[in-house]
Amino acid sequence: MNQLFKLLKQPRFSPFFWTQALGAFNDNVFKTALITQVAFNTASLTTLDGGMLVTLLPGVFILPFFLFSASAGQLADKYDKATIIRLVKLLEIAIMLLASAGFILHNLAMLALALFLMGMHSTLFGPVKYSYLPQHLQASELTAGNGLVEMGTFVSILLGQVLGAWLGSLSQHALFTSLSVLLIAVSGFHLSRRIPRSPAPVPALTINWNPVSETANNVRIFWAQPVLWLGIVAISWFWFFGATLLAQFPSLAKGVLQGSERDFIALLTIFSIGVGLGSLLCEKLSQGRHELGLVLLGAVGMSLFTFDFASTSAAIHAQLQADPGLTLRTLAGWEYWHMLADVALLGICGGLYIVPLYVLLQSRTETNYQSRVIAANNILNALFMVLSAGFSLLLFSVGLSIPQLFSATAAVNLLVAGYLCIRQPEYWFSSVAYLKRCFGAA
Template sequence: MNPFSLMRQQRFGPFFWTQGLGAFNDNVFKTALITQVAFNTASLTALDGAMLATLLPGLFILPFFLFSASAGQLADKYEKSQIIRLVKLLEICIMLFASIGFLSRSLLMLALALFLMGVHSTLFGPVKYSYLPQHLQPQELTAGNGLIEMGSFVAILLGQVLGAWLGSLEQHALFTSLSVLLIAISGYHLSRGVPLSPAADPSIRINWNPITETIKNVRLFWAQQTLWVAIVAISWFWFFGATLLAQFPNLAKQVLQGSERDFISLLSTFSLGVGIGSLWCEKLTKGKPALGLVMLGAVGMSVFTWDFAYTVSNLQQQLLMQPSLTLHTLAGLGYWRMLVDVALLGVCGGVYIVPLYVLLQSRAEAGYQSRVIAANNIMNALFMVVSAGFSLWLFGMGATIAELFAITAAVNLLVALYLCLRQPEYWQSTRDFLKQ
């Protein structure tokens, strides 16, 4: 089937655009705020701008730890289109609050708005992936997830680019406020077209204690090793991606002596690669589940990350040896090879991640799908936080950015081996896929 045919159908199209605009607005607001903090700290606070630019993203991730378990219960208990519309109304209210923060130059209000946008994303997350099995046939899940992953990464990319541009404007407060409000209102308008999605288990009694509910979820899915291993595999993807993407700005500026344009090129190339790989999954599997793609994607991620690290190291040495050269005069000696590596790394990442989401949706019991996704979101957030500590630890040991990438690629193969040992189905599926 042509995956884009789903975009024209009521059961998928409005949902796709609603979730895409949500991811887009998250990143417009977050990036505009961080840009202002990084370059115009004095107008907002007396605190250190570099420290704030590092800490603020943590405010966005924190709600995933605090509220994901509750969000999963809500998404299983209530009708999903109603939840989506309420979350979109909440987004409008948060953006109104953020607009006041921008116009009054209140860092406290803006930080609180960032935290609340994290709450917004936390509430939407379990709905995002548990919605698809209710409206798509099993053979359509790969195409649907591929489109969602492609849309999410493109929305994140465009949101970061627009947010950085808005944050650099002289009248940034006014234009950023108008932009995020318009996007939020558009998201709510589109959400009104999302069809009804009956509650999976209306009898659930909500446990509002995030600690006990999180522990309960972990115990529940630990007992279902197929789901648990898939959650670990997905969370590792976010660890891997966060480790690399967090270094792209420093890589472009300090290592390659480039500019913002080079950072955007790296980010854009990676995001588009993930989108292409996500869509390609449907072609490779012909609508059938194929866990074999996971191992192939993992190997490709390591191979292209190694080559990327090698190429970056060579470019850096050439720039140091010939200070008169610039990054772009070296295009024929490695610059384009570096971008090709990033693109193929992204493609392999898309091939890796989509079958894992399909596995969660197809193997989880209908009444627990949202809570499975909630448990996955908690683990994703934890792995992304650990990735920052992992990078800091290696840098403290004297590693360069290129060495960090190479070590991460090596660990990636160890994780792939772990997946095969814990769940032989991954290796068996790879073998079967290669025999096709």
């Protein structure tokens, strides 16, 4: 853990870390405050159906990843990354001014436009976020750096959702939400000014502004390299897996566990903290190396604890149905704490799974193409998150419950892990070698 604390004190890492964390925080404060208002105070914003809008608005945020990721990757390869970050942070301030006007004027069109622009803000930042690290960290520091970034991202998302939900519930939500998002944006820009210069790897690059042809070019680059292609598929699958589970947490808390918003927040909090802890543990477990063996171990753990989470939540539901006098708080037995432990361990395994994959992309991609490959990864991540919604709807349409959906997702996760090992045996052999080292086998 000393490596982690040292990095957080380094001027080459610390300003970047806090800048990216504040960006993720602000995304979620604004997005959650808006969705909370639409869900609980629709009439003040529009005559449209609130339920339909709550479903559509996250899509407005994701859309820019498809439209602008290809261009964002080229910009990050062509220009100084520190300069791009500062310009993106200035853009964030302008977007938050628009969002503030939308909240104060109760103008849904302005708020939807601001949400779309915040999606674009995240799209522009994404390729810089992961290509910055190999430019400023040594190879032995990449696991620690990525672990800290993933931890910071998930904790920021969590805190942003909690603060956004609280702000959206206030009677003076417009004023307090506007002040909050503007303050966060300005703080992010202030920190970004301390980020050291990051010279462009390909300053002579000619920008192709056509997102379709440029995305096709990027796909050709990593399609010809199976290691990169499989790494991107594995990362995108993580976001599919996480989106499938997290999207059902509110319904699980209310319908299956017969709980309240507090139980939804508890599930989200424990999962997010778990991913953060798992991300930090990667540095300790890998001992400063790029340890690809953790990917398969993390994937197996994800499935194991998701199966158990589904079984335990179904058992809790059965007990609550059998005895109407019981509540989640008064439930006899240890099932409730068992379920929360499953969520925490699931999150930890997710952190162990995802960090080595990002290190793989950074360490095995040519420097001249690094940002563009990461941009292509972001496009596929967004596509998999959209597909996760279709996957859930399909399984619900054939009569599966939420715990059964979780079990099905865990089963598919094992198939994906098997596919990775078959297509790229390095995942299997690295896991076996890692376990042998851990247990002192010859």
